[in-house]
Amino acid sequence: MFKGWIRAAQLRMKALAKRRQLERDLEDELQFHLAMSEEKLRGDESRALARAAARRKFGNATLLKEVCRDMWTFHSMEKLLQDLRYGARMLRKSPSFTAIAVLTLALGIGANTAIFSVVNAVLLKPLPYPDANRLVMMFLQAPALPLARGDMGDADFLALAEQQHSFERVAAYKASDNGFTLTGDGEPEEIPGGQVTAHFFDVLGIRPMMGRTFSPGEDRAGRALTVVVSNQFWREHLRRDPQAIGQSITLDEQSFTVIGVMPATFHFGERGADELWPIRQTEAPHQRWPYFLTVFGRLKPGVPLTMAIADATRIAQSVTRQYPVSGVAGATAVPMKQVVIGDSFTPLLILLGAVATVLLIAIVNVANLQVSRAATRRKEMAIRTALGAGRLRLVRQLLTESVLLGGTGGALGLALAYGCVKAIVVLGFDLLPRVDEVSVDWHVLLFAAAVTLLSSILFGLAPATRTRAAKLDESLKETGRGGGEGAGSRLLHDALVVVEFSLASVLLIAAGLLLGSLVKLEAVSPGFQPEHILTMRVDLPPVHYRKASQTTSFYRQLLEKTESIPGVQSAAVAMSLPPNLLEVENPFHVEGQPYTPGKSVTLAEEIPISEDYFRTLGVPLIAGRFFADEDRAEGHNSLVINQAMAERYFGGNAVGKRVQTGDADPKSAWETIVGVVGNVKYEGLGEKDQPTMYVPYYRDGWAPWFVYSMYVVVKTPAEAGSVAAAVRSVVGSIDASVPLTKVQTMDELLSQSVNAPRLGAVLLSSFAALALLLGAIGIYGVMSYAVTQRTHEIGVRIALGAQQRDVLRLVLGSGAKLALIGSAIGAGVSLAFTRFLSSLLFGVSPTDLLTFAGVTLLLMAVALVACYLPTRRAMRIDPIAALRHE
Amino acid sequence: MADTNRTGELMQGTLDMLILKTLTRGAMHGYAIAEFIQQSTENVLRVEEGALYPALHRLELRGWLDSAWGLSENKRRAKFYRLTPAGERQLADEKAHWGRMTGAIARIMETV
Numbered sequence: 001m002f003k004g005w006i007r008a009a010q011l012r013m014k015a016l017a018k019r020r021q022l023e024r025d026l027e028d029e030l031q032f033h034l035a036m037s038e039e040k041l042r043g044d045e046s047r048a049l050a051r052a053a054a055r056r057k058f059g060n061a062t063l064l065k066e067v068c069r070d071m072w073t074f075h076s077m078e079k080l081l082q083d084l085r086y087g088a089r090m091l092r093k094s095p096s097f098t099a100i101a102v103l104t105l106a107l108g109i110g111a112n113t114a115i116f117s118v119v120n121a122v123l124l125k126p127l128p129y130p131d132a133n134r135l136v137m138m139f140l141q142a143p144a145l146p147l148a149r150g151d152m153g154d155a156d157f158l159a160l161a162e163q164q165h166s167f168e169r170v171a172a173y174k175a176s177d178n179g180f181t182l183t184g185d186g187e188p189e190e191i192p193g194g195q196v197t198a199h200f201f202d203v204l205g206i207r208p209m210m211g212r213t214f215s216p217g218e219d220r221a222g223r224a225l226t227v228v229v230s231n232q233f234w235r236e237h238l239r240r241d242p243q244a245i246g247q248s249i250t251l252d253e254q255s256f257t258v259i260g261v262m263p264a265t266f267h268f269g270e271r272g273a274d275e276l277w278p279i280r281q282t283e284a285p286h287q288r289w290p291y292f293l294t295v296f297g298r299l300k301p302g303v304p305l306t307m308a309i310a311d312a313t314r315i316a317q318s319v320t321r322q323y324p325v326s327g328v329a330g331a332t333a334v335p336m337k338q339v340v341i342g343d344s345f346t347p348l349l350i351l352l353g354a355v356a357t358v359l360l361i362a363i364v365n366v367a368n369l370q371v372s373r374a375a376t377r378r379k380e381m382a383i384r385t386a387l388g389a390g391r392l393r394l395v396r397q398l399l400t401e402s403v404l405l406g407g408t409g410g411a412l413g414l415a416l417a418y419g420c421v422k423a424i425v426v427l428g429f430d431l432l433p434r435v436d437e438v439s440v441d442w443h444v445l446l447f448a449a450a451v452t453l454l455s456s457i458l459f460g461l462a463p464a465t466r467t468r469a470a471k472l473d474e475s476l477k478e479t480g481r482g483g484g485e486g487a488g489s490r491l492l493h494d495a496l497v498v499v500e501f502s503l504a505s506v507l508l509i510a511a512g513l514l515l516g517s518l519v520k521l522e523a524v525s526p527g528f529q530p531e532h533i534l535t536m537r538v539d540l541p542p543v544h545y546r547k548a549s550q551t552t553s554f555y556r557q558l559l560e561k562t563e564s565i566p567g568v569q570s571a572a573v574a575m576s577l578p579p580n581l582l583e584v585e586n587p588f589h590v591e592g593q594p595y596t597p598g599k600s601v602t603l604a605e606e607i608p609i610s611e612d613y614f615r616t617l618g619v620p621l622i623a624g625r626f627f628a629d630e631d632r633a634e635g636h637n638s639l640v641i642n643q644a645m646a647e648r649y650f651g652g653n654a655v656g657k658r659v660q661t662g663d664a665d666p667k668s669a670w671e672t673i674v675g676v677v678g679n680v681k682y683e684g685l686g687e688k689d690q691p692t693m694y695v696p697y698y699r700d701g702w703a704p705w706f707v708y709s710m711y712v713v714v715k716t717p718a719e720a721g722s723v724a725a726a727v728r729s730v731v732g733s734i735d736a737s738v739p740l741t742k743v744q745t746m747d748e749l750l751s752q753s754v755n756a757p758r759l760g761a762v763l764l765s766s767f768a769a770l771a772l773l774l775g776a777i778g779i780y781g782v783m784s785y786a787v788t789q790r791t792h793e794i795g796v797r798i799a800l801g802a803q804q805r806d807v808l809r810l811v812l813g814s815g816a817k818l819a820l821i822g823s824a825i826g827a828g829v830s831l832a833f834t835r836f837l838s839s840l841l842f843g844v845s846p847t848d849l850l851t852f853a854g855v856t857l858l859l860m861a862v863a864l865v866a867c868y869l870p871t872r873r874a875m876r877i878d879p880i881a882a883l884r885h886e
Numbered sequence: 887m888a889d890t891n892r893t894g895e896l897m898q899g900t901l902d903m904l905i906l907k908t909l910t911r912g913a914m915h916g917y918a919i920a921e922f923i924q925q926s927t928e929n930v931l932r933v934e935e936g937a938l939y940p941a942l943h944r945l946e947l948r949g950w951l952d953s954a955w956g957l958s959e960n961k962r963r964a965k966f967y968r969l970t971p972a973g974e975r976q977l978a979d980e981k982a983h984w985g986r987m988t989g990a991i992a993r994i995m996e997t998v
Contacts, residue, residue, distance in 0.1 A: 007947075007948075007949045008947045008948065008949070011946075011947055012947075025955075025965065028963060028965070029916060029939070029964075029965045030935075030939065032915065032916075032917065032958070032962055032963065032964045032965070033916055033917045033935060033939075035962065036917040036958075036962075037917070039960070057935075058935050059934070059935060059936045060936070063936075064935065064936050064939055064940070067940050068939055068940055068943045071940065071943050071944060071947060072943065072947070
């Protein structure tokens with residue numbers, strides 16, 4: 001039975017491919033039969049009579065052929081093809097409708113697919129490690145600081161590795177801000193990477209492509225130095241050598257043996273850019289800080305997160321008992337994916353909501369156009385009904401047309417999304433986590449297909465439901481008078497326009513708020529003069545600069561030689577840079593305050609700088625003095641603080657006061673405040689002014705260990721970039737092994753610091769503009785249609801003495817009414833929803849009256865412009881022609 | 887799909903069986919099959935073209951017949967049908983079924 005069915009299907013396939021052949025064969029076979037019977041009958045009759053008799057005897061040849069042909073074909077599939085062909089013909093017949101509908105849908109589906117591909121990569125996909133949901137990160141907590149997710153120190157990691165019960169294994173990673181300096185392979189080069197402990201790759205669950213990963217115990221002090229390299233590093237620096245394992249490379253002036261090469265699919269570190277993972281060898285610590293270890297582990301199967309949290313907390317508290325001054329209260333554990341996603345959840349969800357809204361408007365728009373078309377096609381439908389098409393057949397035809405329309409729009413949208421995804425990856429590279437994983441994969445394709453199908457059905461249903469209203473006799477009798485469209489259909493049109501305008505209003509308000517925030521943010525004064533400032537970063541290799549005098553000598557030479565470059569006004573070095581490149585915060589203790597170790601710590605940004613830093617940046621002096629040569633003298637512990645700190649902790653009168661900095665310790669040295677300067681933003685333009693302490697970079701305790709990496713700032717009278725090459729050769733002339741990186745002007749730094757809010761505002765504004773455009777097209781379409789439908793009525797009104805302005809009021813009035821109702825609903829909805837935006841807003845209230853009013857005015861203006869053409873057409877109606885229109 | 891009114895006096899299953907039986911004599915075209923049935927039943931059974939060709943195509947699709955184009959006795963291009971092994975098995979089945987049916991019917995007709 002089944003075999004027979006397959007055979008039949010095969011034969012039918014063959015017949016389908018040779019459609020004409022089947023047709024000819026049938027014809028030939030029946031002709032042959034006719035000829036045979038004709039010959040037989042010819043004996044007693046003439047030729048013509050014989051043929052007639054043969055035909056009579058034969059019966060209805062056409063029907064017979066049809067019956068036989070049907071047998072050879074896939075009936076329902078051919079019907080579908082027929083519907084598709086018919087649909088395509090109908091769509092071709094109204095090209096402007098088709099173009100608008102397809103474009104509208106392509107924009108809607110494209111935007112959704114693009115944003116979904118980002119959401120898919122960032123939020124939905126598991127991290128690219130086996131069983132990634134068992135990966136958990138651990139952080140120290142110190143509510144007094146306040147510190148909710150603080151990195152761990154060596155003491156914490158070692159205690160955790162020894163005492164935990166929840167994990168198969170734990171590992172630590174120490175990010176290297178500037179990577180490792182690779183020497184011995186041409187120019188010294190900074191290669192991104194991070195130090196890792198022995199079980200790092202085991203916890204992640206990734207095997208090397210070549211060689212091995214670290215073995216247990218390899219992370220103890222005194223063992224040989226080994227490194228695992230990325231596939232990219234192997235290709236670019238080891239020349240794809242199959243014998244690379246066992247070779248030595250020099251990183252930060254130390255020799256490491258390459259023991260493994262990771263597969264090309266393995267990525268780790270910030271934006272997955274790491275290329276080197278040297279072993280981190282830990283000695284038994286004698287203090288808890290510094291805290292710079294990212295610690296994570298792989299949960300044992302079935303162990304819940306709560307157990308890991310309890311484990312981490314218990315161990316951190318036991319470490320605190322060992323080091324009571326640290327102020328750490330406990331620890332927490334967070335799924336690794338949650339840490340990686342960070343705070344991109346809300347913005348992405350808002351964007352997804354925005355594009356979904358755009359798509360909804362697009363669907364409403366196409367539905368609207370379809371309803372108008374359905375009304376003009378009522379006669380066609382009526383005739384087809386009269387010719388025997390069932391209602392189901394007509395609905396099927398309409399839905400086929402919709403799917404055809406949607407499919408075309410979807411395909412175009414997918415192409416659009418493909419381009420957008422590439423743009424998003426470029427634009428969002430520094431702003432989005434996991435951006436390297438964004439791609440159009442099969443999840444995205446499936447999403448696009450589902451959205452396309454769903455949209456097609458949604459906008460296809462509107463006209464399909466209207467076929468019921470197409471009463472056969474009435475439609476055929478109808479003479480094309482405007483009254484043909486019932487009140488129900490007009491109400492549907494109006495409702496759809498109102499929906500469009502309310503959705504567009506919500507989007508516009510959200511975009512308006514974000515744009516307002518961006519404008520406010522960019523107008524914030526960073527606290528200095530950013531013009532004509534060049535910034536760079538130097539990284540001294542620690543092995544060559546073991547003594548403070550060595551670092552100090554390097555920087556002094558660098559600054560002297562740089563200031564002597566023609567065209568350089570002044571130059572300075574600093575550990576942190578405005579507007580958002582803060583490196584260090586430090587606790588401090590004001591002299592005379594009660595002293596309780598481990599409790600109520602006050603924190604300030606602390607920045608080692610050279611003497612000319614304030615002059616170079618143009619930071620104003622408020623009181624006292626800047627640093628001077630006298631501060632270099634032994635025992636001179638001078639400090640300059642900012643105005644915010646002076647006001648908050650010294651009542652505005654800080655010069656001459658003393659503080660202790662660093663971890664609470666009554667024995668540490670006192671530092672004297674010699675000057676107060678203006679506030680400078682170091683944590684982003686949107687942040688409040690924080691207390692800041694400036695300290696000379698050559699001070700004990702900072703040099704040499706903390707000043708290996710410093711920013712160089714150079715003030716020029718003209719274009720800042722012009723001196724970059726000269727500074728580079730200065731650095732090379734002092735020490736050729738020191739790399740100079742991140743060469744940028746201060747203006748660029750300022751602009752980049754608002755990249756994230758700018759991208760959000762730009763994206764949301766584009767979507768809102770799209771929504772506005774679609775809304776305008778929608779109201780234009782509906783109003784033109786209404787004018788066409790009411791030509792007769794308007795003609796009668798004019799004939800009865802209505803003035804042009806009455807017609808104007810009639811058409812514009814009804815358009816404006818719809819727009820106003822829509823905007824009002826949109827504003828109401830926005831009032832309820834914009835508070836979800838508040839984490840993204842700066843200096844603008846989520847219910848900002850100006851934005852709400854502005855958007856409503858904008859929508860009204862757009863509605864009036866969109867209604868202008870139909871109104872003009874209505875005003876020019878010639879009553880005679882309109883009445884003859886019958 | 888097929889117009890059942892046109893099967894005339896012959897029930898569909900019966901026509902199928904007669905076609906299969908006729909083709910045990912060798913490959914034949916549609917006209918010859920109709921003629922043969924008509925002549926061998928001495929014009930008692932007349933095969934309507936409207937039933938014959940749908941039946942032939944149906945049997946071919948089921949795999950009981952095979953077809954090929956060839957030259958007829960008067961040198962015309964004609965479509966010849968031939969019994970396939972599956973068709974022979976089907977004929978045997980139908981023959982047995984037919985025997986049981988007629989036997990049963992005959993017994994009723996004789997006893998009453």
